[in-house]
Amino acid sequence: MIVLTIDKGNNLDQNMTKKAADMLRLQLNEQSTPAADKYALRRFVTMAGTIATAASAPTKDNIVDLISTGAQVLDDNLVPDGDRYVYVSSEIYKMIRLSPEFTGLEGLGVKAVAKGICGEISGLSIVRVPKSYMPEGCYFLITHKNAVLMPYKISDAKVHNDPVGVSGALIEGRHYYDAFVLGAKAAGVYALVEAGKQLEAPQISEAAGRVTLTQTNATEIRYTVDGTDPRYSDSARIYSGSFAAEAAEVKAVAFAETLFPSAVAVGE
Numbered sequence: 001m002i003v004l005t006i007d008k009g010n011n012l013d014q015n016m017t018k019k020a021a022d023m024l025r026l027q028l029n030e031q032s033t034p035a036a037d038k039y040a041l042r043r044f045v046t047m048a049g050t051i052a053t054a055a056s057a058p059t060k061d062n063i064v065d066l067i068s069t070g071a072q073v074l075d076d077n078l079v080p081d082g083d084r085y086v087y088v089s090s091e092i093y094k095m096i097r098l099s100p101e102f103t104g105l106e107g108l109g110v111k112a113v114a115k116g117i118c119g120e121i122s123g124l125s126i127v128r129v130p131k132s133y134m135p136e137g138c139y140f141l142i143t144h145k146n147a148v149l150m151p152y153k154i155s156d157a158k159v160h161n162d163p164v165g166v167s168g169a170l171i172e173g174r175h176y177y178d179a180f181v182l183g184a185k186a187a188g189v190y191a192l193v194e195a196g197k198q199l200e201a202p203q204i205s206e207a208a209g210r211v212t213l214t215q216t217n218a219t220e221i222r223y224t225v226d227g228t229d230p231r232y233s234d235s236a237r238i239y240s241g242s243f244a245a246e247a248a249e250v251k252a253v254a255f256a257e258t259l260f261p262s263a264v265a266v267g268e
Contacts, residue, residue: 034133040150040179041087042135044143045193047231049077049186051260053195058139060095064102064121070142070190071122077187083145084188086124089131092140096121137197137260144188149180183232191260199262202252210242211250211267218254218262225250229264 045051050073058066067086074084088096096102119126124142134141181189202215202223213221221239222230227249230236239252250267 036150037129038133040148041129041133041138041141043179044148044181044189045135045138045141045191046261047181047186048141048189048191049147049181050190051198051263052190052192053198054139054192055195057194058092058095058192060098061100063092063095064099066192067096067124067140067142068122070140070192071124073190074142074144074188079144079147079185079188081123084124085127085143085145086121087127087129087134087141087143088139089134090128091131093126093128096126135260137194139192139194142190144185147182147185147188149182150178181232183229186229186232193260198260199254199256201262201265202254204250204252204265204267206245206267209245211245212242213239213252215254215262217259218256220255221252222255223250223252227251229253231261231264 050070052070052073054066070086071084199215199217202213202218202221205212205214213223215221222236223239224230224233224236225243225246225248226233226235228235228251230251230253252265252267254262
């Protein structure tokens with residue numbers, strides 16, 4: 001919900017330059033869009049098909065290799081070439097520009113250092129975002145265009161002239177958004193995060209015909225008994241206690257508010 005006021009005196013003093021539509025657009029650009037982008041990046045990392053961990057922070061000497069490894073994972077998962085993007089903070093972007101793979105190439109290295117030209121790496125188009133936009137503990141995110149979805153819509157906007165308590169115009173706007181990783185194409189999303197920021201996978205044990213899931217740091221464990229991925233499956237259940245063993249394969253994933261989700265555990 002967006003609420004703005006335009007003081008009548010200011011509006012007149014500036015020769016009517018403060019238009020309601022302009023103010024609403026400004027608010028969206030400065031407040032709503034950044035909030036939506038941060039939310040989307042967090043969701044994409046949280047629901048990534050592959051979340052890998054790095055024992056230490058990337059450096060200019062290994063950042064290209066780390067990103068190339070992520071691109072290779074997409075290749076191995078048969079993700080189509082083209083329309084692939086890597087989201088990096090300005091800090092990681094600087095490492096890429098100064099990496100030996102770029103500075104070692106005559107001409108390209110000069111441009112990269114002097115002008116910051118570094119538009120593609122390992123077939124991935126680079127998208128540089130402010131450091132504050134990236135989820136804490138995430139070094140970079142690789143996505144295929146068709147693997148992620150972010151619906152965004154302004155559903156309503158109104159201008160009230162001289163409402164009670166306001167000498168001028170009151171602008172109200174309502175918009176909504178969400179972000180998804182498509183389960184059928186989740187292999188097209190890869191994130192590299194800091195070691196220790198991802199939950200360990202749940203332990204799946206069976207005794208006396210009952211299945212128990214254990215992950216002491218998790219706030220929620222989701223599981224399926226039909227072999228589908230519990231991160232995306234409509235048949236996923238929230239674990240609340242041991243359940244009867246069934247013939248199909250058990251899969252489970254752990255979630256916590258301050259950590260990235262675990263890898264998917266598969267019962268034997």
